[in-house]
Amino acid sequence: MSNVEGRGVQSVEVGARILHAMVEIGAAAMLRDIAARADIASAQAHAYLVSFRKTGLVEQDPQTGRYLLGPFALQLGLARMRQVDTLRVAGSAAADLATEFGLMVTLAVWGTHGPTIVQVQEAEVPIHVNLRAGGVYTLTGTATGRLFAAHLPPRIVAPLVEAELRAGSQGRGIGVPTSLPALVTAAEQIRIEGCSTTAGSPVPGINAIAVPVFDHTGQLQCALTLIGPESAVDLGQASPTVARARAFGQEISARLGYRAGGTEAAAEPPATGGRPRRTARAEG
Template sequence: MVQSVHRAVRVLRELSTAGPRLGVTELAERIGIAKPTVHALLRTLEAEGLVRQDRETGKYLLGPGLLQLGNSYLDTQELRTRSVTWADALATGTGEAVWVAVLAGDHVLVVHHAFRPEGAVQILEVGASIPWHTCALGKAVVAFQPSSQRTALLAGELVRLTGRTLTDPAALAAQLEEVRGIGYATEEQEAALGDAGIASAVFDRSGEAVGAIGVVGPVERLLADDAVRQKHAVAVREVARNLSRELGAGRGTPWQAGA
């Protein structure tokens, strides 16, 4: 590991999670390195457009260069590219918003968002990062990760976002086993009060779960009763299967779960 690169990444992560504005002293204390070193890192990152300095406070913020890198990542994300048509079809069929996400550490990153068909004002959630255990998308994709990775994630920090967030590792492990059996995951007000989700994992040609696709919306619509829940689950699971096929998944892969 190149130490200077590692430290620069830590600076960017601190600004993204603890910011939005942090000074040299604050960053040095958070990262645990000398102020001159932090200052040198910030000047280099600023020259590359990855951070910028607020003229009034002298503190540092993330820079526009990160957006360019993020957009480049999305452009090369095969799951996102392949999912656009399927996500639109799922949104039309269910009348709900559809998110596509990939696992990034202990969070899921939303890489595509198809708006629900109705004309109400909606906020684009591409780029949103959500703790894996608080949403259906995260549970769907983690359920099909190698057992060692599932164990590591269950042993990691399980933050509580609402009073309904499940943080007990044993209970979460049981949920993941259920997901593996029925082929989809649900979430009820665990990430945000009033919201719910239903999602299924998506697999590629290697048989790896590379992400998940699912519907998100108000709990009273998505999980109104068992019939509504099952209707949405069947639609989500079928779209996930079709998307997996388009990514080259064979018929022996786990997306047949719950068939």
């Protein structure tokens, strides 16, 4: 079977550019602004918008003349959301990320006891890290745990952090707990940088990069964590590995409908109260 794409319909592609422009603008917009964002003439954009209005893809505010996405666009979006299996998409992404880098990748979700591994993609060259599905990362001592602590509400995170620090090195989680101040500092940095990293912790000589996967509401659904020897996982400020891992997480989030700078709200430090968020869960 040929992999070459068939010939498309140019008018449909132009129409899609207009709809993309309206999504990017994110609010009711004037014709000229939509046309400029879609890089087409206003007259051409107007003809498409007239047809879109007739199909319910677009509405026009009678008071201001501005255009916004219509009820049929909402129905399309809801249908897409119902068809997307978050863990299936993320699981496939974990395999792709492992293949791209030749390194170990874990997929973790928020479970009863904290960040719980649901999938492990082994590295091309085995590394001496004992990770398996069902394992739970510590919140303060691992890149994955800190990522969840940075993005989940304090009401969910704080009790587990307190229990983790009380247990200390006697706890059963993956990674040695550190401290609450260290976690708060790390969480602030993670929200700024868009990823979480650890160097030589919890395993000396092994580095990790954890990136978030958000859904269309801005809720953290899972974490993809790239793990490998420090020689292969550069954590420097200009690291192409960090940049690629971050971009990879953003690509998967976009597939789930997430828009950067949209609905996501930064969590407060774990020491204060907050309202729980829904995430994909594993009873770990």
